[in-house]
Amino acid sequence: MRKQRLFGAVALAAALAMTVAGCGSSTPDTKTSGPQLPNLPMATEVGQGEGTLNLVAWAGYAEDGSTDKNVDWVTPFTEASGCEVNVKIGNTSDEMVTLMKSGQYDGVSASGDATLRLIYGGTVAPVNTDLVPNYATVAEFLKNRPWNSVEGQMYGIPHGWGANVLMYNPDVVTTAPTSWSAVFDANSPYKGKITAYDSPIYIADAALYLMKTQPDLGITDPYALDDKQFQAAVDLLKTQKTLLSNYWAAYTDEVSSFEQGSSVLGTAWQINANLINADGKVKVESVLPTEGATGWSDTWMIAAGAKHPNCMYKWMDWIVSAKVNAQVAEWFGEAPAQTKSCDVTSDKNFCTTYHALDSAYANQIYYWTTPMSACLDGRDVACKDYAAWTQAWTGIKG
Amino acid sequence: MSTSTAATPSPASAGGGSGRALSRFFALHARSRLAALLTAPLAWVLVLYIGSLAMMVVAAFWSVDSFTGSVIRNFSLANFQTLFTETVYREVALRSLGIAVSVTLIDAALALPIALYASKITTSPRIRYAIVILTTMPLWAGYLVKAYAWRIMLDTNGVLDWALAPLGLHGPGLGLIATTLALSYLWLPYMILPVYAALDRLPNSVIDASADLGAGPGRTFRSVVVPIILPGIIAGSIFTFSLSLGDYIMVKIVGGTTQMFANIVYDNIGVAGNLPFAAAAATFPIIVVVGYLAAVRRTGALENL
Amino acid sequence: MYLGRFPRIALAFAVLAGLAFIYIPLGVVIINSFNASKVFSWPPTRFTTRWWSAALDNEGVRAALLTSVKAGLGATLIALLLGTALSFALVRYDFFGRSTVNFLVVLPISLPGIVTGIALNTSFTTLLQPFGINLGLFTVVLGHATFCIVVVFNNVSARLRRMGTSLEEASSDLGASMFQTFFHVTLPQLRSAIVAGALLAFALSFDEIVVTTFTSGPGVQTLPQWIFNNLFRPNQGPIVNAVAALLLIVFVLPVWLAERMSGSESRGTAGRL
Numbered sequence: 018m019r020k021q022r023l024f025g026a027v028a029l030a031a032a033l034a035m036t037v038a039g040c041g042s043s044t045p046d047t048k049t050s051g052p053q054l055p056n057l058p059m060a061t062e063v064g065q066g067e068g069t070l071n072l073v074a075w076a077g078y079a080e081d082g083s084t085d086k087n088v089d090w091v092t093p094f095t096e097a098s099g100c101e102v103n104v105k106i107g108n109t110s111d112e113m114v115t116l117m118k119s120g121q122y123d124g125v126s127a128s129g130d131a132t133l134r135l136i137y138g139g140t141v142a143p144v145n146t147d148l149v150p151n152y153a154t155v156a157e158f159l160k161n162r163p164w165n166s167v168e169g170q171m172y173g174i175p176h177g178w179g180a181n182v183l184m185y186n187p188d189v190v191t192t193a194p195t196s197w198s199a200v201f202d203a204n205s206p207y208k209g210k211i212t213a214y215d216s217p218i219y220i221a222d223a224a225l226y227l228m229k230t231q232p233d234l235g236i237t238d239p240y241a242l243d244d245k246q247f248q249a250a251v252d253l254l255k256t257q258k259t260l261l262s263n264y265w266a267a268y269t270d271e272v273s274s275f276e277q278g279s280s281v282l283g284t285a286w287q288i289n290a291n292l293i294n295a296d297g298k299v300k301v302e303s304v305l306p307t308e309g310a311t312g313w314s315d316t317w318m319i320a321a322g323a324k325h326p327n328c329m330y331k332w333m334d335w336i337v338s339a340k341v342n343a344q345v346a347e348w349f350g351e352a353p354a355q356t357k358s359c360d361v362t363s364d365k366n367f368c369t370t371y372h373a374l375d376s377a378y379a380n381q382i383y384y385w386t387t388p389m390s391a392c393l394d395g396r397d398v399a400c401k402d403y404a405a406w407t408q409a410w411t412g413i414k415g
Numbered sequence: 416m417s418t419s420t421a422a423t424p425s426p427a428s429a430g431g432g433s434g435r436a437l438s439r440f441f442a443l444h445a446r447s448r449l450a451a452l453l454t455a456p457l458a459w460v461l462v463l464y465i466g467s468l469a470m471m472v473v474a475a476f477w478s479v480d481s482f483t484g485s486v487i488r489n490f491s492l493a494n495f496q497t498l499f500t501e502t503v504y505r506e507v508a509l510r511s512l513g514i515a516v517s518v519t520l521i522d523a524a525l526a527l528p529i530a531l532y533a534s535k536i537t538t539s540p541r542i543r544y545a546i547v548i549l550t551t552m553p554l555w556a557g558y559l560v561k562a563y564a565w566r567i568m569l570d571t572n573g574v575l576d577w578a579l580a581p582l583g584l585h586g587p588g589l590g591l592i593a594t595t596l597a598l599s600y601l602w603l604p605y606m607i608l609p610v611y612a613a614l615d616r617l618p619n620s621v622i623d624a625s626a627d628l629g630a631g632p633g634r635t636f637r638s639v640v641v642p643i644i645l646p647g648i649i650a651g652s653i654f655t656f657s658l659s660l661g662d663y664i665m666v667k668i669v670g671g672t673t674q675m676f677a678n679i680v681y682d683n684i685g686v687a688g689n690l691p692f693a694a695a696a697a698t699f700p701i702i703v704v705v706g707y708l709a710a711v712r713r714t715g716a717l718e719n720l
Numbered sequence: 721m722y723l724g725r726f727p728r729i730a731l732a733f734a735v736l737a738g739l740a741f742i743y744i745p746l747g748v749v750i751i752n753s754f755n756a757s758k759v760f761s762w763p764p765t766r767f768t769t770r771w772w773s774a775a776l777d778n779e780g781v782r783a784a785l786l787t788s789v790k791a792g793l794g795a796t797l798i799a800l801l802l803g804t805a806l807s808f809a810l811v812r813y814d815f816f817g818r819s820t821v822n823f824l825v826v827l828p829i830s831l832p833g834i835v836t837g838i839a840l841n842t843s844f845t846t847l848l849q850p851f852g853i854n855l856g857l858f859t860v861v862l863g864h865a866t867f868c869i870v871v872v873f874n875n876v877s878a879r880l881r882r883m884g885t886s887l888e889e890a891s892s893d894l895g896a897s898m899f900q901t902f903f904h905v906t907l908p909q910l911r912s913a914i915v916a917g918a919l920l921a922f923a924l925s926f927d928e929i930v931v932t933t934f935t936s937g938p939g940v941q942t943l944p945q946w947i948f949n950n951l952f953r954p955n956q957g958p959i960v961n962a963v964a965a966l967l968l969i970v971f972v973l974p975v976w977l978a979e980r981m982s983g984s985e986s987r988g989t990a991g992r993l
Contacts, residue, residue, distance in 0.1 A: 434897060434899055435897050437898075437899075438897035438898035438899055438900075439897075441898050442892070442898055445813070448813075449809055449813045449815060452805045452806070452808050452809040453805070453806070453809045453821075455801070455802055455805060456802035456803070456805050456806040456809075456825075456869065457806075457821065459802055459865075459866070459869070460821075460824055460825055460827075460828070460866075460869070461824070463840075463843070463862070463866065464824075464827070464828055464836075464839075464840075464866050465824060465827075466843065467839035467840050467842060467843040468835070468839045470839065470842050470843050470846070471835075471838055471839040471842050474842060525738055525741070528731055528734035528735060528738065529734070529735050529738045529739075531731065532731050532732065532734070532735045533735075536723060536728060536731060536732075546735065546739075549739055549742070549743075550738075550739070550742065552968075553742055553743075553746060554923060554927075555923060555927075555967065555968065556746055556749075556964065556967065556968050557927050557944065557947070557964060557967060558927055558929060558944070559929060559944055559947045559948055559951060559964075560746075560749055560947070560960075560964035560967070560968075561745060561746070563749070563951055563960070563961075563964075564745035564746065564748050564749045565745055567748055567749075567752065568744075568745060568748060574748055600741070600742070600745065603741075603742065632723050632724070632727065653830055654830075657830050657831065657832060658832070660832060661831070661832015661833060661834055661835065662832070663834060663930075664929065664930070664948075677832060677834050680834055680835075680838070681834055684838055685933075690838075690842065693838060694838065694842075697834070697835045697838060700831070700832050700835060701831060701835055704830055704831055704832070705827075705831075708823065708826065708827075708830060709823075712819070712823065717822060717823070717826055
């Protein structure tokens with residue numbers, strides 16, 4: 018029996034050893050007060066493609082013909098560069114950050130609420146814009162912005178920007194809604210058929226609504242909320258939950274729930290509306306309400322230690338080239354970052370409709386940003402940081 | 416296994432000398448045999464699996480930097496404090512437990528008639544065979560396919576609504592009831608199999624004896640059959656209970672706005688990248704399932720899996 | 721068991737109702753795979769077989785199918801070796817901690833998949849990545865094998881218990897070495913249990929989605945993962961239905977085989993005594 022006992026002890030020790038090994042390795046504690054900018058090398062030249070490219074992207078950003086045969090800018094890229102593209106669709110910014118942190122992807126189309134987390138987390142490397150020729154003609158108001166650059170160094174290539182719109186089924190919602198109250202009103206006639214975006218960042222939408230409808234709360238930036246303002250937003254969202262049919266995280270959730278009729282009203286991306294209308298089962302309209310909207314300005318970023326950096330730089334140049342950026346923008350329904358795209362869009366009025374070259378309009382959107390405890394609007398109080406937003410979101414969903 | 420050596424080496428053993436020597440060694444040393452058999456699987460289970468679990472539980476005591484998302488390896492009970500103090504986690508945990516128990520009860524209620532009929536009532540082996548095959552075939556249909564099927568059936572204007580429309584009713588729609596129904600559906604074969612096996616092993620003579628002693632079928636069932644097949648029922652319940660407790664996909668597909676405890680775990684690891692909190696949350700299902708397994712170990716249900 | 725006529729009929733109805741409950745959703749899937757509408761309006765008004773041909777042609781489906789088969793075979797192989805060894809150890813020997821080992825072996829399949837998935841993901845990324853082994857098919861196989869072991873273990877143990885050792889003792893009395901006994905006497909008796917266990921393990925691995933999500937890497941997509949990613953995508957959804965219906969039909973045979981092999985022992989004796 019002693020051998021078995023010995024053997025058992027050895028096995029247990031091995032298990033413990035694994036635990037200790039897991040504990041002991043890599044990252045030292047980072048208990049510094051403010052986030053520190055990691056010092057990461059920047060590429061100096063783009064060589065031959067490595068043959069593969071692993072991307073994390075928003076739905077509709079890297080189409081390869083599988084959604085619609087005629088919508089494909091990935092296959093031409095593969096033909097031109099020799100890089101086979103594997104796309105992982107991230108449903109929310111949180112997912113994208115987590116995916117990028119796994120170290121298995123070369124690049125990501127990050128929104129403003131992910132970019133700074135990726136930069137300060139050392140997950141993405143600075144981008145050498147000289148290596149991306151098409152960057153020169155990208156809209157100036159997208160360059161060197163707080164969400165895509167630090168101390169004058171760009172960390173990505175702007176892709177496009179847009180707002181979260183209010184989508185509705187005009188056959189059921191017969192009076193066109195003009196305000197976000199349509200999704201927040203506790204007495205809504207469409208109770209049980211409304212949908213909302215399943216991410217903590219949606220709290221900003223509630224805050225935006227309160228900013229315009231309850232000015233005495235003093236909200237000036239929907240991402241900078243102190244305790245009282247935050248609680249008001251959370252309460253509003255808890256009320257909203259009673260009106261909802263479901264939360265959508267994947268764009269396909271919203272598309273199928275509108276098509277099935279379980280939702281008739283809710284916040285959406287323009288691409289969702291485009292897809293629903295293309296399917297032809299139901300018709301939807303979308304509108305930008307009077308209170309304004311939250312939105313996103315997306316940036317292509319390259320992973321620190323990317324395994325296929327050349328392919329990634331080629332992709333970044335490809336996606337902001339005039340024709341491709343126009344294709345993406347029209348397919349998704351957003352403003353392209355590339356100014357030259359406005360000359361080649363199939364709809365001649367596309368850029369005007371989406372205010373692509375209108376920097377004043379662009380600055381009105383409340384782009385997704387990571388909330389921090391140091392208030393983003395500069396106030397000297399303690400604002401809720403993203404961890405608090407995440408936990409509150411679990412509580413809201415109940 | 417007897418440890419007697421081979422009586423007389425037969426001429427046929429001339430070939431494979433070293434094989435013979437090894438065989439003799441193993442024949443004489445039972446413990447080396449055992450060690451040889453046990454090493455690889457035990458290493459796999461203990462080191463790979465239990466070790467991984469241990470690592471995950473250790474991570475539950477860490478935290479993440481909320482801005483960069485990097486893991487901070489300082490021991491802290493903060494995660495567990497949050498789990499215990501915030502009411503939402505208690506609510507969701509209770510809801511998940513409730514669903515798991517309901518699913519188990521529903522499945523047991525559905526499985527017993529089918530298993531009983533197939534093993535004891537019907538005299539035609541062909542029917543028995545057909546029933547067993549028919550109930551186990553859906554295992555191959557795939558989890559997601561069945562989830563999607565229920566989505567189609569329960570969605571607004573879906574199949575159920577269409578079927579009930581002439582009666583002026585409509586289905587429960589997506590939500591808690593839908594989740595419970597769909598989960599009961601998914602795990603039913605896992606309950607039918609052990610119950611059927613247990614009933615199959617039950618000798619008919621026992622039932623006949625009970626009848627001879629004057630008990631009617633109901634009494635026989637209650638007092639004789641059920642206690643004997645209880646390990647089988649419990650074996651089935653292990654699957655239905657723990658599979659329901661840990662499910663996060665089905666509820667996302669048919670649950671509407673409902674969330675279950677496993678969603679909290681998933682959202683924290685897959686979405687928020689907060690491994691420590693997800694690990695802390697994961698300790699709840701671990702404790703519940705391990706506790707349940709330990710409690711039913713004595714009934715011998717583990718052998719019936 | 722004697723039952724009056726009425727209870728007997730009532731029970732038969734219950735069985736039919738149960739079977740209907742089981743098969744109606746599957747029927748819905750199959751009908752939908754012929755539904756001409758791209759967005760599954762119900763009831764279907766037009767029918768088409770175009771999704772079936774699209775499914776058979778689809779590059780993504782074929783690649784995912786291949787990956788799933790590879791993962792399944794790998795996991796089943798490992799599970800067979802380790803599970804069989806473990807059954808022998810636990811059934812034929814008594815040692816300190818035997819019941820604990822029995823308990824531990826059951827854990828991978830009883831703990832929720834998400835727990836197993838996170839745990840394995842944590843250890844793979846911490847321990848394997850520094851050595852350059854990234855998440856991929858290899859880690860998927862490791863993950864699947866872990867819960868497939870217990871399936872083989874259960875089947876083989878059940879058979880070993882019923883088998884007894886007399887035939888093996890007779891064989892060694894006749895002068896056979898341990899290995900000869902194993903290959904010529906033990907294995908043939910175990911064969912159907914091993915095959916049943918292998919089939920069940922393959923099925924489990926083939927259908928698994930949760931642990932796979934946590935243990936796979938960017939280039940790896942098993943069939944369940946493909947289904948999950950395409951289930952609701954407007955153009956792919958109908959193809960998913962066809963794939964699902966196809967799986968249902970194609971795999972009837974292995975299930976029948978598995979039942980044949982594992983059930984043949986118990987079916988004969990138990991009902992009669």
